[in-house]
Amino acid sequence: MKRNIAIGISLVCIVVIAGFLAMNGRPASKDTYKIGIVQIVDHTSLNTIRTTFIDQLKELGYEDGKEISIDYQNAQNDQSLLKTICQKFVSNKYDLIVAIATPSAQAAISETDDIPVLFTACTDPISSGLVDSLEKPGKNATGTSDYVPLTKSVELADRITPGITRIGTIYNPGETVSTVMIEELKEYTSKNNMELYEATITSTADTQQAVESIIDKVDAIFLTTDNTVASSMNLIANIAGKKKIPVYAGADSMVQDGALAGCGVDYEQLAIQTAQMAVEIIQGKEPAEMPVQRLEESFIFLNTSTAKQIDVTFPDDVISDATNIFE
Template sequence: MMMKKTILKTLSLGLLVTTILAGCGKTSSTSNEVIKIGISQIIEHESLDSARKGFVDALAENGFKDGEKIEIDFQNAQGDMAIAQTIAQNFVSQKKDLILAIATPSAQSAYNLTKDIPILVTAVTDPVKAGLVNSLEKSGTNVAGTTDAAPIDKQFELLKKLIPTAKKVGIMYNTSEINSESDIEQAKKIAPKYGLEIITTGISSVNDISQTLEALIPKIDVLYASTDNMIASSMPLISTKCTEKKIPIIGAVTAEVEGGALATEGIDYYKLGYQTGEVAIEIINGKRPQDMPITTLKDTELVINGDSAKKLNINIPEDLMKKATIIGGGK
């Protein structure tokens, strides 16, 4: 009788351990099964593409190469929220082990559909306001990762160094993107410190950009291009129109400077994505996203478009030239 009870206890303990391990899913580096990762990106532009590449490289450099220990399914919503929702639905129905959501709309789409699958986010400006996490210090949800909150204070300081006479700063933004609302709130708080006035105008699609700029440009001295994905992806068009009217653009991200903006003091999206990949490794190795913080990069990079400076007849101070990465030619 004692032997029977001992066997039953042993079997019960074994079943309990098996149940706990099963509850952890495949996100364990000791599992021989391939980990399925779905990547949802809201739109294609340099910053978001760089974040995705950084994420994939971080996984590969930590022993998780696509096609070996992991299987990556990349989907791009091309700026369409309905498509982003469909992508999220497919990832959930396919029972992905991890989801990487690049930019706020993709993150919200995924989070609205699953509270169980770990979601990694990157290029999300305000995860708390977006309803993705309880706090930056400790997620409290199935979401972990990084934020790309722009260092607007540094960018406005740069603005005044490059265009000392500037007083009115225009911000054009996508009315459906929470990232933009957060950037505008911060810009309005910081602007008085530099004697600046913020003038905002909203758009709902890329088709609105030309007409909206025509109305905005006469009212401003400088255009500030925020982390808004619609604006970032349309920078060649925006910079062309602004340059014609001799309106400088201060960008929030390097990709905007590459697209024709004058300058930025911003974060490196490749490094941000890489950092997100390192968070994914922690989750694969058993850490819970609920217990993790949302982090950002402390280091920023000064980037100046020399060609844009030349076209705008703006002389770059020598101290800035010495520490900046210069794109193109210029004076």
């Protein structure tokens, strides 16, 4: 009888200890939801998305090292490394792949039809081959888009530095999204009797030569949310600043890094929206059933230090419309 009681007490203790460990966020590793985050390159916008996404997951009850396990990898703009990272995530049978920027999403989707892929900061998911449609993705992938027409920045420029007739742009033709947005810019400049000067780059090492090839021909430079270009924003702003040429960009981080102004999305809000979608997937929802989401609004960003450097004064109405003013 005493022996049976002792055994019973031991079993109860084991159950209590197991419960205590679970309550303290240390579930067995087989129960931990594994998330691989792949980022194409380092630049301010993408880094903001990643850190805000992880913070928001924690706010929503999914903390790295507890309810979930996060493996973050950066490809440093190396396509072969990007492919290797995604292959690793698939071979390790991760539960979810979070792909930051279009090249990351394309690489992840090419490696798996089964593991859910949640992308973010993908400007045109349809043209990039990520989804069948925004409303019905139809694949194992969905996510958030940062699309804002580059022409909005051109219209903003007309309020800040009117009289622009010669436009310059720099982009990586290897990024599908950039080529799509450049086509929009070509159409806009043609309709408005503007000259367009293009310079292409394939890596950040090409940036200086590209900028210098057009800087003396243009009244202003307009940049898409091209990842290679964004990684070179400081250099572009420095060269343009010395020539007193305004640079307009499609991301808040690019304005923060030296562009004069721009019109784009709030990347912190985009990351929060992406984290909310991640929770739905963690809880069992299929990506194919989840429409791609966009932020309702676009925002105006200004850089007062750059304005001072190139002798530009922001009109009062532009200042009042601005969401973020960087100094």
